[in-house]
Amino acid sequence: MIEKHKQDFSDEMIRSFLLGELIGGEQSEFEEQLFTDDTLVSRVRLTELELCDEYASKRIGHRERQIFQERFLLTHDRREALKISTALGDRFRTEATRHSVVERIRNLINIDQAVWKYAFAALILIIVLATTLLVIKDHSRITQWIPKRVAPRPSSTATPQAAHHGTNSSAPAHKEQSPALPVHESLTPSGVLTSNTPIDSSPVITNANRDSLRFEIILDQPGTEFYDVSVMTLSGESIFSATSLERSEDKLVLDVPANALNAGDYKISLTGIDGETKRDAGIYYFRFRY
Amino acid sequence: MSPAKKLKELGQQDFDRLLSWLDADRERAGYLYEQIRWRLVTILAARGCTLAEELTDETIDRVARRVTDIHETYTGEKALYFLGVMNNVHHEYLRRPPPPRLMQVDEEVEAREEIHLCLDNCLAQLAPYSRQLIERYYAEDKKAKIDLRKVIARELGIKASSLRLRALRIREKLQTCIERCLDSVSEARP
Numbered sequence: 001m002i003e004k005h006k007q008d009f010s011d012e013m014i015r016s017f018l019l020g021e022l023i024g025g026e027q028s029e030f031e032e033q034l035f036t037d038d039t040l041v042s043r044v045r046l047t048e049l050e051l052c053d054e055y056a057s058k059r060i061g062h063r064e065r066q067i068f069q070e071r072f073l074l075t076h077d078r079r080e081a082l083k084i085s086t087a088l089g090d091r092f093r094t095e096a097t098r099h100s101v102v103e104r105i106r107n108l109i110n111i112d113q114a115v116w117k118y119a120f121a122a123l124i125l126i127i128v129l130a131t132t133l134l135v136i137k138d139h140s141r142i143t144q145w146i147p148k149r150v151a152p153r154p155s156s157t158a159t160p161q162a163a164h165h166g167t168n169s170s171a172p173a174h175k176e177q178s179p180a181l182p183v184h185e186s187l188t189p190s191g192v193l194t195s196n197t198p199i200d201s202s203p204v205i206t207n208a209n210r211d212s213l214r215f216e217i218i219l220d221q222p223g224t225e226f227y228d229v230s231v232m233t234l235s236g237e238s239i240f241s242a243t244s245l246e247r248s249e250d251k252l253v254l255d256v257p258a259n260a261l262n263a264g265d266y267k268i269s270l271t272g273i274d275g276e277t278k279r280d281a282g283i284y285y286f287r288f289r290y
Numbered sequence: 291m292s293p294a295k296k297l298k299e300l301g302q303q304d305f306d307r308l309l310s311w312l313d314a315d316r317e318r319a320g321y322l323y324e325q326i327r328w329r330l331v332t333i334l335a336a337r338g339c340t341l342a343e344e345l346t347d348e349t350i351d352r353v354a355r356r357v358t359d360i361h362e363t364y365t366g367e368k369a370l371y372f373l374g375v376m377n378n379v380h381h382e383y384l385r386r387p388p389p390p391r392l393m394q395v396d397e398e399v400e401a402r403e404e405i406h407l408c409l410d411n412c413l414a415q416l417a418p419y420s421r422q423l424i425e426r427y428y429a430e431d432k433k434a435k436i437d438l439r440k441v442i443a444r445e446l447g448i449k450a451s452s453l454r455l456r457a458l459r460i461r462e463k464l465q466t467c468i469e470r471c472l473d474s475v476s477e478a479r480p
């Protein structure tokens with residue numbers, strides 16, 4: 001017996017056969033192979049069910065639906081298969097409607113997808129770059145966010161209260177004032193100078209690690225308000241001078257930078273300023289030692 | 291006399307002879323008979339025959355009556371002998387005036403309920419994996435369904451064509467199970 005060559009029919013051809021759309025030669029060839037090829041039988045059976053499913057779920061076009069009704073639903077078994085397809089569709093579409101939205105969202109945001117990983121990486125990069133740009137371009141705004149440091153105010157400690165004070169008496173009002181912060185002017189004078197004191201009996205001033213030395217110069221005749229002051233060595237070399245110092249009652253206050261002085265003897269010459277005229281107001285001596 | 295009625299009148303002796311001719315193993319012969327019957331119906335339906343099942347019964351009836359004459363002389367694929375007889379039966383059918391088309395009766399509510407009941411029973415008999423697969427395969431509609439099937443195939447790491455085959459084989463099992471279930475329901479009906 002000569003075995004005929006088996007043709008590999010496509011799924012489309014199987015559908016066409018079931019819908020009665022194969023033409024002469026193809027039809028007879030298909031029919032003959034259907035009787036000898038079990039694999040083809042299996043495929044045709046599955047395609048029959050698939051057609052019923054597609055018809056039941058309205059997944060075939062208008063023309064195919066018409067052919068299906070006229071040329072496919074000719075047997076009892078197929079009509080029964082269609083009923084089961086309809087029942088399957090009803091059953092699972094009803095269940096699917098509940099899950100479909102969740103399913104779609106899950107598929108959409110499937111974190112395993114590489115595209116999401118790249119998107120997150122890009123997002124983080126953008127945030128980092130944007131922050132850097134903001135800091136560079138608008139530093140003033142950033143500084144507003146940084147809280148300013150406020151120096152703590154000096155505050156007095158509460159006076160201790162005696163525990164044995166009467167309970168009916170009101171607590172004594174706190175009258176102690178905060179001690180005033182020392183001001184520059186209130187520095188202790190390094191020396192008080194009077195006129196006509198000879199060099200031998202003049203005061204000895206020590207540095208005591210101060211930046212400047214304060215002298216109180218007692219005026220003999222406080223006739224003018226302002227004075228020019230010149231600090232010199234005994235040989236007459238000027239080392240420091242100040243102009244238009246204002247008198248305070250009968251004395252002048254003079255601050256001399258400590259680094260201008262070396263250990264030695266010095267004299268201070270005063271010149272009173274009275275309008276346009278100037279006149280000598282006395283010589284004062286002092287000794288400076290480290 | 292209708293062909294179906296003729297088959298009913300086919301004696302047990304003729305039918306047994308037909309099965310013996312198909313295969314010495316009775317079970318195997320029964321399987322071959324079912325296969326041949328399905329093929330005949332399918333081909334007649336594909337030809338647009340509105341009486342495919344009746345003409346198939348007529349074909350089988352004729353072959354059964356001839357088995358005594360041919361069982362010693364016929365060589366070749368026995369199934370193909372049915373095809374030849376069927377062609378004759380079909381030609382005779384085509385020469386007859388077309389039968390009136392029966393009006394399709396609407397499905398009864400009761401029958402529909404029975405199908406749903408059987409469907410539930412048969413789904414419960416499926417393995418969890420098969421049930422889950424078929425549920426997802428038949429979920430959604432139209433375009434959404436196609437997309438979902440792509441997703442399922444990707445998840446399972448198989449091609450869409452392989453998924454289709456797997457699902458349809460489960461569907462075929464369901465079909466057989468539901469048909470049996472409906473048969474038993476109709477038998478139990480008073």
